Amino acid sequence: MYAVVKSWRGPGAEIRSVETPKVGKKDVLVKVKALSICGTDVHIWNWDSWARKRVKKIPLIFGHEFAGEVVEKGEDVTTVDIGDMVSAETHIVDGTCYQCRTDRMHICRNMKILGVDTDGVFAEYVLVPEMNIWKNDPKIDPYLMALQEPLGNAVQTVLPKDHVEDIAGKNIAVLGCGPTGLMAIAVLREIGAAKIFATTGGHNKVRMELAKKMGADLVLSVAEEGENIVKIILDETDGNGVDVVLEMSGSPLALRQAFEILTPGGRVSLLGIYREHVTLDVTNAIVFKAATVYGITGRRMFQTWYQVRGLLSRPNFREKISSIITHKVPVRDIAKGMDLLNNKKAAKVALEPKW
Amino acid sequence: MYAVVKSWRGPGAEIRSVETPKVGKKDVLVKVKALSICGTDVHIWNWDSWARKRVKKIPLIFGHEFAGEVVEKGEDVTTVDIGDMVSAETHIVDGTCYQCRTDRMHICRNMKILGVDTDGVFAEYVLVPEMNIWKNDPKIDPYLMALQEPLGNAVQTVLPKDHVEDIAGKNIAVLGCGPTGLMAIAVLREIGAAKIFATTGGHNKVRMELAKKMGADLVLSVAEEGENIVKIILDETDGNGVDVVLEMSGSPLALRQAFEILTPGGRVSLLGIYREHVTLDVTNAIVFKAATVYGITGRRMFQTWYQVRGLLSRPNFREKISSIITHKVPVRDIAKGMDLLNNKKAAKVALEPKW
């Protein structure tokens, strides 16, 4: 089969023919029908410092956002059928560690990530453990199916635990308007936030317009407003600040502002990845503010997936999320897709299975 | 001033002139601008068994859903100004009991209810303790302001505690489409429910159509479908049942069906008032189903009010809630409003301050 293969420890990747994987007892072989590029894939393509440190397996077929049709299954597989249209949870877990046995599989101690630690989906076929398969409603657009994985990240950032209910009728800020940040705005609007504030680092028109389309009431550019952002948001909330901040940018400045715009006793979710250690006024930002901070990783397996399915049952919401795909290119032109993302000309780039 | 006074222990009430109340140190006097009729008011008007047992104070000015303008305030009042457009939380609490001191003021041990235990709002002026005053955004329609109190009941039924987050992307059933049930449907749609099922006792066309308008996906009449309702809802949820049931009808049959349509581990909120004791298969309905049941009373003071404010900041939602007012009559024709409600020809009836 053809696949996008990271064959060397350096920038780029090659499309070449590799052996189609063999199906183990509990595996499912999926013929890929729709793909999209995650920020992680861009890191691996660019071979930046994160990728150099994180990626052990070379050669590697990368990619993990996809939908496809089941074409073969192992002898012990009971819950998936040939012909099913499926996507996959990309956290491959051991099921036996302390975290897995206490409802926190998504932070398994021995987790492998599809397309990072094992061969992924930028290929004609992909092998997925039965346990990670998510069966889709076949009526949904396959490219929307592929977006469920990052959408799950967005939902988990918004609703990190069962016992968090702090969105309905509350004021919220989303810092960072990458694809997952945009999805988070759409989720917030769908689940009853009052005012939604969104910030972007640069003055990225595509993303700022998408942020408004997703439902943000006010979209602010850090490049333009700088520290003034704090004042603006406090003014817009009667001086109280917002009830919840979703920090999805990975910018240390944004992290500091997160606590300045937060109402005392409010909540901050951190999905952003900070390249360096961050210096923070912990005493005033967290302790005296009685703030709650959640680190966000992955999606709850599979509570979040069910929530995603429920949200996607609403046509308006499906349409919104689909519109985050600003470009669709054949997978053989993946380099073009990577360029669009590196130049910040795109929000989400989908890849067609055209080899 | 003029007021609707329950002057005798029997059906009906009279409009007559009474003394305008005197303002105490911590009281606020409000000139009434908009009114609406609650089910409680109908009970008092009809003088049914509940009213006979519950109402101690005769003569009584009843009514508690309203908005008005502050015209006078006591010497110790600091947070309200003359001219403010206000509504009121109707639970008058002592602020000192165990419940009040542990964030459960709405179930104060010594609670009095405005318009039931003390003179209420069906009058030209009403006296409200400063603590119970809710300041409104003056740009909102006063009749919508008046609906905030029952809307708060709906929100509390949907979101009874801080640590309940089980609506986004979930399937929900609302049993009973009275005005508060209708509001709950609108709230559920606004905060991201997946499928919403609604049931009515009789085949009440006005309410069934309103239920659809509020956002229900499927509206079922118990008169028509009977026990079949359980089968329909299970079929529509892949046999799982709904994640949450809001029992807002007060019908014992609905209460029993609530647990039959509930997915194991799901949640039931009970706002309905059952006239008689109910016989229930507790073992299968609750214990083996690992169900969670919340009894719902009032609104959290004032978390729920802030949530209501946040939700009402969205124009679409305001419009939906306003549309539950199917009739608006002068308060001098209150008897006509009561007839509309007794004959189930109306959803919510508003009263204009025309004496």
Add this chain to the structure above:
Amino acid sequence: MYAVVKSWRGPGAEIRSVETPKVGKKDVLVKVKALSICGTDVHIWNWDSWARKRVKKIPLIFGHEFAGEVVEKGEDVTTVDIGDMVSAETHIVDGTCYQCRTDRMHICRNMKILGVDTDGVFAEYVLVPEMNIWKNDPKIDPYLMALQEPLGNAVQTVLPKDHVEDIAGKNIAVLGCGPTGLMAIAVLREIGAAKIFATTGGHNKVRMELAKKMGADLVLSVAEEGENIVKIILDETDGNGVDVVLEMSGSPLALRQAFEILTPGGRVSLLGIYREHVTLDVTNAIVFKAATVYGITGRRMFQTWYQVRGLLSRPNFREKISSIITHKVPVRDIAKGMDLLNNKKAAKVALEPKW
């Protein structure tokens, strides 16, 4: 091997030689070292109305509370070793239903119960799916290991969800002093309850004394005090009532009293099994009281088991729980053990693997 077999649909059971079960790929074969009798086993022995309706498989080896040594394992078993001292979660789940995939395995839609739906532990050897195995600290007494399953029930009744924290420094009532009720008292005392009230149906001296030993401050007999129990508990709590009630008796009277002694806004956990439907004043007991009710089934897999392990790490607690075993008889005298329980002369009866 020898086993206690329910060979007919009637009272009693026989000890006879049966084939030792064959080990499947994912199974573990355990040589039984310690046993104890659950209330469920008494029902099956007595062949009462519940057993007649519930038990489908005859002949059946019953029993599910045990500890033993692993002597053989299937080829796919990776987390258990020969020689491990183990107990087992008795809910055998499919792992694939909606409940299993949303952290509620203990209420799996297709659950089978060890010793009820499949052959159980009253035998020389028992076959357990790898997933259900709980590895014990070998230094703990095997009879204490066997008690972990009901102790898990007690813990789950006390702490039914992650987002329940209402024991530390609170007043609690436990209705019913069967073995699991007694364990619940010990758990409550261990986790910081303030006053603990316990009630028993009859005037059962053994259990009342054990209840005190477990840590109850006041033990009341319904036979002696009747309806007066409500008054006594309200008086002892400054009229507030208790913060939490654990209804573990299955008595309709106790269920009604549960809500009468509950402080408004408090919580009731229901582990009791009510033989008949119960008539309840739902309006006053639940709705106006803003009560929260949890139905309790099984143990969370495996959060509760880890909590049990943590609690059992304290020597005082271990000693307390062990003392609930009032009698230890050879399994060949199981009839004697059943008599002790039927005549309410014992709390927990352990069975030695002496055939």
Add this chain to the structure above:
Amino acid sequence: MYAVVKSWRGPGAEIRSVETPKVGKKDVLVKVKALSICGTDVHIWNWDSWARKRVKKIPLIFGHEFAGEVVEKGEDVTTVDIGDMVSAETHIVDGTCYQCRTDRMHICRNMKILGVDTDGVFAEYVLVPEMNIWKNDPKIDPYLMALQEPLGNAVQTVLPKDHVEDIAGKNIAVLGCGPTGLMAIAVLREIGAAKIFATTGGHNKVRMELAKKMGADLVLSVAEEGENIVKIILDETDGNGVDVVLEMSGSPLALRQAFEILTPGGRVSLLGIYREHVTLDVTNAIVFKAATVYGITGRRMFQTWYQVRGLLSRPNFREKISSIITHKVPVRDIAKGMDLLNNKKAAKVALEPKW
């Protein structure tokens, strides 16, 4: 009356005669019977950088941990009687801000702190707003009554929200063995923690022995063990790390270690005050670890006080907490008490009302 007065902006304070405060309508005048010194008082006495920045009011009677007898009350006071033995919540709140009206009074936007922003308790008499009064059981030792305020801090660090239940049967680390850290250990032991690890900065024998007495299983000195502490705690928890960390030291090193010893998905409470901004590997410490972090300020008003009351109803617990008072000196020798604390020779120092 006599009082300890900070009459100048520099180290120390003087005892001098000042006017007894006049009782306002809603105030309560309390004759002081028992006092203790908080870390805050030491800062004010020493006039360190924190005090220089924080304290606005000079002259200031400082101190806030106390118990005393009500000797006079304002005309509007209804819930307190002459002769009551009382202590006080030291957060004086406005009751009207967003935080106060949404069950977060303890982080009121306009909060004043007794003995910091207003005259405090190191005096013969102190004036307290009725709302802040906590009525004590007169049978409890007054010096124990005085400790309820910091004990409330400890309880709030352990149990920061209603929906946190993660102590029973879990492994916990307490970083910092100051008086509040010691109290937290006692609370953890009382509410069912499994293993408790405690760390101290220096090798403070008094505190390390007290930590063991409070119930810590292992007490480690950072001075002795350094970074090895992480390894030790991971080893003692099967490599999982602890479920909960209470950071009560204010040391940046401890804050970093907090996340290293935390199990993925675990919880950290921060009560420590960091003098400088802290540099933290947010990505690995919080995001990838899916950690939850709570900033802790004050005590919930008054949920925490009720929990404290409940815990103090147990004699063993009372005895433990009392033993944290290592020294008792007449208030006229307050300088000696300050010396004991500055030289780390004491845990908690009580002051007798001897002028």
